[in-house]
Amino acid sequence: MRTAVQGLALAALLATPVLAQDADHPQSEKLKIACDLGFAPFCFKKPSGEITGFTYDFAEAIAKKLGRPGIEVTDSNFSAIFAGLFSKRYEMIPAPTNITAERAAQMLFSEPYMPTGMGFLVKKGGKIANLEDLKGKELTVNNGSISDKWLTDNQAKYGYSIQRYNKNADAVQAVMIGRAFANVADAPVSRYVSTQVPNTEVAFVLDSGRNFGIAFRKEDTDFRAKVEGAVECLKTDGTLAKIYEKWFGVPPEEGSSTAKVYPGTGAPEFEGYDATERKASCQ
DSSP states (O other): OOHHHHHHHHHHHHHHHHHHHHHHHHSSEEEEEEEEEEEETBBEEEEESEEEEEEHHHHHHHHHHHHSOOOOEEEOOOOGGHHHHHHSSBBBSOOOOOOOOOHHTTSEOOSSOOOEEEEEEEEEEOOOOSSGGTTHHHHHHHOSSHHHHHHHHHHHTTTTTEEESSSHHHHHHHHTTSSSSSEEEEHHHHHHHHHTTTTTTEEEOOOOOOOEEOEEEEOHHHHHHHHHHHHHHHTTTHHHHHHHHHHSSSOOTTTTTTOOSSSSOOOOTTTOOSSSSOOOOOO
């Protein structure tokens, strides 16, 4: 009898983390996500006030695959977005988040869903042949972004000054009015801005070899697996490629992380990756 009771107690203890995850992700409620509104083309508002963008469409498609009734968006400056995740203000961050070793030590990542790099956006005619050309220049960046970290780490080496803004749109505007020479952001963002803002162009792209991934809290292993299954289905049925082409004007490159389904769960070669074989169930 005692052994049976102990067995039941152990089973209940093991089930507790799963139940806690379920409570944080109620199936009958909208999927709660965060993005930095104003970070076109990923997440921004139309003149009507309606939220749109790649991240919005991507998250809506994920919610549909999960059987959730839509999405609920929390606007967060990128400098504060991870704190909001850890305090459970939202369930995940599908906003463009570079997968890095430092971040993977603090949170879980999905498999990659888009390759990225750093784009240097200038007024037309501005020239950047190499990084040495940045010496003495004023550069703008979205505060707390991976571009901000790169600029900070390499400032002494290349000799530029940094202006930080809480919205990338403000960082771009500073370039347009002549307060700075270039805006540094994720390459897909810079390329999109150059098609939307007259008299701008991407003068230089630094290939980082990085990818975007969806960020989750460390304990959300089961939820991450569910979302990753949905992402893999969106890759397999072509939905993600259609969303990508809608916002970037071209289909994703064959074999890129936007099209590739990765083995296991999470971002390979980073902390939190689970190599256990898993097959998504797509409907």
